[in-house]
Amino acid sequence: MFSIGELSKRTKVKVPTIRYYEEMGLLAEAERTSGNQRRYDKAGLERLSFIRHARDLGFSIEAISSLIELQEHPDRSCEAATDIATSQLEEVRAKIKRLRTLEKELSRISKGCDGEGVLGDCYVLASLADHNLCDREH
Amino acid sequence: MFSIGELSKRTKVKVPTIRYYEEMGLLAEAERTSGNQRRYDKAGLERLSFIRHARDLGFSIEAISSLIELQEHPDRSCEAATDIATSQLEEVRAKIKRLRTLEKELSRISKGCDGEGVLGDCYVLASLADHNLCDREH
DNA sequence: CTTGAACCTCTAGTCACTAGAGACATTACA
DNA sequence: TGTAATGTCTCTAGTGACTAGAGGTTCAAG
Numbered sequence: 200m201f202s203i204g205e206l207s208k209r210t211k212v213k214v215p216t217i218r219y220y221e222e223m224g225l226l227a228e229a230e231r232t233s234g235n236q237r238r239y240d241k242a243g244l245e246r247l248s249f250i251r252h253a254r255d256l257g258f259s260i261e262a263i264s265s266l267i268e269l270q271e272h273p274d275r276s277c278e279a280a281t282d283i284a285t286s287q288l289e290e291v292r293a294k295i296k297r298l299r300t301l302e303k304e305l306s307r308i309s310k311g312c313d314g315e316g317v318l319g320d321c322y323v324l325a326s327l328a329d330h331n332l333c334d335r336e337h
Numbered sequence: 338m339f340s341i342g343e344l345s346k347r348t349k350v351k352v353p354t355i356r357y358y359e360e361m362g363l364l365a366e367a368e369r370t371s372g373n374q375r376r377y378d379k380a381g382l383e384r385l386s387f388i389r390h391a392r393d394l395g396f397s398i399e400a401i402s403s404l405i406e407l408q409e410h411p412d413r414s415c416e417a418a419t420d421i422a423t424s425q426l427e428e429v430r431a432k433i434k435r436l437r438t439l440e441k442e443l444s445r446i447s448k449g450c451d452g453e454g455v456l457g458d459c460y461v462l463a464s465l466a467d468h469n470l471c472d473r474e475h
Numbered sequence: 476c477t478t479g480a481a482c483c484t485c486t487a488g489t490c491a492c493t494a495g496a497g498a499c500a501t502t503a504c505a
Numbered sequence: 506t507g508t509a510a511t512g513t514c515t516c517t518a519g520t521g522a523c524t525a526g527a528g529g530t531t532c533a534a535g
Contacts, residue, residue, distance in 0.1 A: 317413065328387045356515095480534100495516100498514075
């Protein structure tokens with residue numbers, strides 16, 4: 200059994216974040232010492248590692264909740280879990296696509312201005328003021 | 338002179354968002370009718386278009402504030418504006434990089450599981466539980 | 476047995492909005 | 506001119522996923 204600080208060190212999840220996850224129902228309520236401090240075991244560590252890993256991959260708290268619920272029924276079909284992962288993948292791909300468009304636009308804007316002139320003629324500001332100067336929609 | 342709703346239609350920025358921008362100091366306080374309703378002119382429209390466009394490109398409210406301040410001194414060097422745009426571009430590139438890593442990882446996880454088995458053997462859940470199953474850091 | 480670090484709960488703040496309540500203003504039409 | 510519908514006003518609270526801080530308690534080392 201170890202303390203919340205120890206759990207924090209091992210998982211690299213900050214202490215207040217662990218308490219937050221408990222409040223959100225991602226982590227079961229921890230056992231307590233007689234002095235009301237949380238104590239964790241290996242199961243708690245594994246659960247939090249799972250959450251941390253999923254968060255790193257961009258899964259929302261809600262999605263993680265669903266995944267955890269699924270974990271608790273190992274006999275069921277794993278279609279639902281695969282669905283969640285796939286839709287997360289789609290979201291990531293959509294974000295990448297959008298960011299690539301922005302990248303092109305921003306790089307065009309940055310390049311258009313060498314930073315040496317005066318703001319009155321600045322291409323950065325002009326581009327932002329006038330959408331028509333853009334190559335494409337975004 | 339036109340109303341906030343009209344301005345909203347023309348810029349595609351929602352009415353409460355316009356009021357929010359005013360509160361945040363991005364938009365000057367609008368003139369009012371005798372009945373206390375906001376009225377805008379061409380200058381207000383242009384200013385809001387600028388803000389909208391910059392937000393679309395992912396600039397933070399704070400960055401936009403700086404850009405607007407710069408706009409008000411057309412005699413100064415445009416280096417600062419270029420800096421803001423460039424750092425925004427760097428942020429976007431960093432995000433893309435990170436998301437690409439996630440994409441690879443998620444696609445590996447999704448592919449590992451055809452959704453036909455049972456949760457107890459689900460590769461999606463196993464991958465999330467055990468970081469060691471990952472190809473690389475993320 | 477004392478000290479100091481770690482822990483507890485609770486509230487409030489972050490960002491960029493969004494939603495809703497309840498009251499007042501404007502506009503279109505009869 | 507009357508009225509009904511739509512628009513607008515302010516204010517408060519909620520979103521997601523935390524983070525920061527106050528003020529108090531408990532633990533572990535020496």
